[in-house]
Amino acid sequence: xAVFKKQIxxxxxxxxxxxxxxxxxxxxxxxxxxIKSGICTVxxxxxxxxxxxxxxxxxxxxxxDESLQEDLNTVLExxxxxxxxxxxxxxPGEEHYKAVESWPNAQEYLPDGDRKALWNGDAHLKxxxxxxxxxxxxxxxxxxxxSTGYIYFVDFDQTRxxxxxxxxxxxxx
Amino acid sequence: xAVFKKQIxxxxxxxxxxxxxxxxxxxxxxxxxxIKSGICTVxxxxxxxxxxxxxxxxxxxxxxDESLQEDLNTVLExxxxxxxxxxxxxxPGEEHYKAVESWPNAQEYLPDGDRKALWNGDAHLKxxxxxxxxxxxxxxxxxxxxSTGYIYFVDFDQTRxxxxxxxxxxxxx
Amino acid sequence: xAVFKKQIxxxxxxxxxxxxxxxxxxxxxxxxxxIKSGICTVxxxxxxxxxxxxxxxxxxxxxxDESLQEDLNTVLExxxxxxxxxxxxxxPGEEHYKAVESWPNAQEYLPDGDRKALWNGDAHLKxxxxxxxxxxxxxxxxxxxxSTGYIYFVDFDQTRxxxxxxxxxxxxx
Numbered sequence: 001x002a003v004f005k006k007q008i009x010x011x012x013x014x015x016x017x018x019x020x021x022x023x024x025x026x027x028x029x030x031x032x033x034x035i036k037s038g039i040c041t042v043x044x045x046x047x048x049x050x051x052x053x054x055x056x057x058x059x060x061x062x063x064x065d066e067s068l069q070e071d072l073n074t075v076l077e078x079x080x081x082x083x084x085x086x087x088x089x090x091x092p093g094e095e096h097y098k099a100v101e102s103w104p105n106a107q108e109y110l111p112d113g114d115r116k117a118l119w120n121g122d123a124h125l126k127x128x129x130x131x132x133x134x135x136x137x138x139x140x141x142x143x144x145x146x147s148t149g150y151i152y153f154v155d156f157d158q159t160r161x162x163x164x165x166x167x168x169x170x171x172x173x
Numbered sequence: 174x175a176v177f178k179k180q181i182x183x184x185x186x187x188x189x190x191x192x193x194x195x196x197x198x199x200x201x202x203x204x205x206x207x208i209k210s211g212i213c214t215v216x217x218x219x220x221x222x223x224x225x226x227x228x229x230x231x232x233x234x235x236x237x238d239e240s241l242q243e244d245l246n247t248v249l250e251x252x253x254x255x256x257x258x259x260x261x262x263x264x265p266g267e268e269h270y271k272a273v274e275s276w277p278n279a280q281e282y283l284p285d286g287d288r289k290a291l292w293n294g295d296a297h298l299k300x301x302x303x304x305x306x307x308x309x310x311x312x313x314x315x316x317x318x319x320s321t322g323y324i325y326f327v328d329f330d331q332t333r334x335x336x337x338x339x340x341x342x343x344x345x346x
Numbered sequence: 347x348a349v350f351k352k353q354i355x356x357x358x359x360x361x362x363x364x365x366x367x368x369x370x371x372x373x374x375x376x377x378x379x380x381i382k383s384g385i386c387t388v389x390x391x392x393x394x395x396x397x398x399x400x401x402x403x404x405x406x407x408x409x410x411d412e413s414l415q416e417d418l419n420t421v422l423e424x425x426x427x428x429x430x431x432x433x434x435x436x437x438p439g440e441e442h443y444k445a446v447e448s449w450p451n452a453q454e455y456l457p458d459g460d461r462k463a464l465w466n467g468d469a470h471l472k473x474x475x476x477x478x479x480x481x482x483x484x485x486x487x488x489x490x491x492x493s494t495g496y497i498y499f500v501d502f503d504q505t506r507x508x509x510x511x512x513x514x515x516x517x518x519x
Contacts, residue, residue, distance in 0.1 A: 001174040001344075001347040003384045003518050005485070038176045039214055039342050041385055041481050045491050047401040053305040055220040055297060059266025067264035068297050075298055078252045079424045091413035093405025124401060124414050125421055132399040133481045135214050135306045137340045139178070144340065145218050167483045167490065169385050171344060171347075171517060172176050174347040174517075211349045212387055212515050226478040228393040228470060232439025240437035241470050247436075248471055251425045308387050308479045310513045312351070317513065318391050344517060345349050 004033035004170040012155035012162050019069045021056070022166060023150045026136070027143050029168040036141045038172015043133040045165055048123035048157035050130035056150045069152075080125045082158070089121035111160070123156035130154070138172055177206035177343040185328035185335050192242045194229070195339060196323045199309070200316050202341040209314045211345015216306040218338055221296035221330035223303035229323045242325075253298045255331070262294035284333070296329035303327070311345055350379030350516040358501035358508050365415045367402070368512060369496045372482070373489050375514040382487045384518015389479040391511055394469035394503035396476035402496045415498075426471045428504070435467035457506070469502035476500070484518055 006029040012018035022042070030040055042051045057066040065073070083089055092100075092115075100109050100118060110117050134151070137144035145151075153166050179202040185191035195215070203213055215224045230239040238246070256262055265273075265288075273282050273291060283290050307324070310317035318324075326339050352375040358364035368388070376386055388397045403412040411419070429435055438446075438461075446455050446464060456463050480497070483490035491497075499512050 001176065003347065005383060005483070037178060039344065043481065043483050043490075045483070045495060047399060047492075047495055052301050053220060054301055057264050057266070058268035058272045059263070060268075061263075067262070067266045067269065068294065071262045071264050071294055072298055072301060075252045079421045089413070089417045090405070090407075091403050091417050093403070093413045095404035095406075096413065099404045121414065121417055125418055128398050128400055128418060129302060129475060131304055131477055131480060134304060135216065135308060135481060137178070137216050137218070137342055139340075144216075146220075149218060149220050167485075169483055171385065174349065210351060212517065225474050226393060227474055230437050230439070231441035231445045232436070233441075234436075240435070240439045240442065241467065244435045244437050244467055245471055245474060248425045302475060304477055307477060308389065308481060310351070310389050310391070310515055312513075317389075319393075322391060322393055 001173045002035060004035060006032065006168045008166050008168065010153055010164045010166055012164055014161045015158055016063055017073055017158065018155040019065060020153045021150055022153050026151050026168055030138055030141065030143055030170060033170040035138055035170050035172040038138045038170060039135050040138050040143065041133055041135045041169045042151060043167045043169065044153065045167060048120055048127050049153065049155045049164060050127045050132060051134045052130055052152055052154065053134055054150060054152055055148045076126050080122050083119040083122040091121040092118045117159050120157045120159050126156040138170060174346045175208060177208060179205065179341045181339050181341065183326055183337045183339055185337055187334045188331055189236055190246055190331065191328040192238060193326045194323055195326050199324050199341055203311055203314065203316055203343060206343040208311055208343050208345040211311045211343060212308050213311050213316065214306055214308045214342045215324060216340045216342065217326065218340060221293055221300050222326065222328045222337060223300045223305060224307045225303055225325055225327065226307055227323060227325055228321045249299050253295050256292040256295040264294040265291045290332050293330045293332050296331065299329040311343060347519045348381060350381060352378065352514045354512050354514065356499055356510045356512055358510055360507045361504055362409055363419055363504060364501040365411060366499045367496055368499050372497050372514055376484055376487065376489055376516060379516040381484055381516050381518040384484045384516060385481050386484050386489065387479055387481045387515045388497060389513045389515065390499065391513060394466055394473050395499065395501045395510060396473045396478060397480045398476055398498055398500065399480055400496060400498055401494045422472050426468050429465040429468040437467040438464045463505050466503045466505050469504065472502040484516060
């Protein structure tokens with residue numbers, strides 16, 4: 001039995017939900033691990049991102065999103081609208097603004113002190129519903145999914161572009 | 174430490190969401206594994222199916238669904254309506270239809286070339302929200318859930334009957 | 347490779363969704379495990395509870411809920427209203443009432459024989475959508491999340507106060 005870990009870095013955008021197909025990276029990590037049988041858990045350490053399993057849909061719109069991603073945005077927005085005003089959500093409240101403003105790296109979260117930069121309540125709620133990790137099978141040294149199965153990392157936070165981390169943990173023998 | 178894997182096959186139906194109680198199969202896999210302490214991850218390798226943990230509700234309707242399954246269908250349909258026309262979802266678009274039509278096994282996905290056979294966008298979105306796996310505890314060689322806890326596999330895809338795979342992975346000592 | 351298990355007990359309330367920050371307990375379990383690299387899966391064995399990863403929001407209302415918890419309640423209630431009458435959900439039906447009434451510990455589930463005590467269909471559905479477990483990374487003997495990442499246990503069942511179990515499983519080396 002062994003444990004193998006690989007971290008990948010992903011660039012995500014401002015002004016849209018960012019979906020990243022990470023299937024190839026997960027398959028490569030499994031190959032590098034030399035683990036033949038076990039589980040592979042793909043984890044977001046960020047509270048506004050998720051990992052999920054979905055088909056690759058071949059139609060891509062002008063924003064760069066696959067059709068199933070457009071549809072997922074639409075259905076989630078029915079209950080979790082974009083965070084476009086201080087009235088959309090209770091979060092963030094005065095105490096949260098003050099706390100972030102007191103952090104040594106406040107500038108990173110609040111560029112130019114603009115409190116709107118924290119209007120990502122929608123992203124927090126969407127990632128809670130989808131979850132921060134997903135677990136797959138490793139079989140015969142390969143990712144055990146069908147030919148139509150892909151793994152996506154999603155950054156629901158639209159407030160600014162970022163470099164996100166995604167951790168791939170493989171356990172088995 | 175050891176890893177144990179068992180695959181089960183499940184028959185699902187056309188024209189309805191298919192729920193399958195797999196609690197007994199998971200308990201049997203744990204027994205066969207001879208693992209006393211660890212985790213048991215139950216995984217769907219299909220992008221229109223999920224695994225979840227729920228109470229067994231004793232009332233079963235004419236369609237064969239338990240009351241909590243009827244209720245789950247109702248609440249999910251509020252944001253994810255049945256895929257009944259080409260307008261319901263962006264998916265599948267022209268490129269996706271063409272891609273599937275080019276596959277060697279196209280007939281399996283598009284019986285008689287009927288493009289309506291790909292109208293399962295609802296199933297893709299529901300399974301993204303519920304997730305493709307769930308992880309349980311193995312304690313003293315048993316599934317560590319209360320007496321009211323059951324494990325269900327759900328095939329949200331209503332387009333045709335299928336034989337689905339479900340993978341049970343047990344890791345521990 | 348080793349497996350380490352710790353169970354924690356959590357007090358939850360009647361008349362509200364109960365959120366419990368269990369980050370510290372998870373971090374302590376990882377320290378006690380002496381496992382340096384691997385995964386940590388946090389599991390609810392109850393069918394009306396979930397585990398999720400979220401930011402700590404500093405504003406707390408009179409009910410004791412953080413702002414993101416208030417917002418999560420609001421968005422989930424849009425599709426899963428509180429179970430306030432026998433019409434809200436199909437569950438529980440006559441067979442389920444009778445089954446519970448026949449259990450040796452029926453008094454625990456139905457204090458004074460009041461069938462309203464089983465009106466927790468909302469809690470079952472919410473926990474199915476959020477899931478019963480979440481998996482995190484253990485890196486260098488620590489929980490691998492950013493400084494804003496916290497782990498919450500939520501009991502969606504509002505029918506009575508309870509002592510809930512939460513199981514922390516750590517696997518690695």
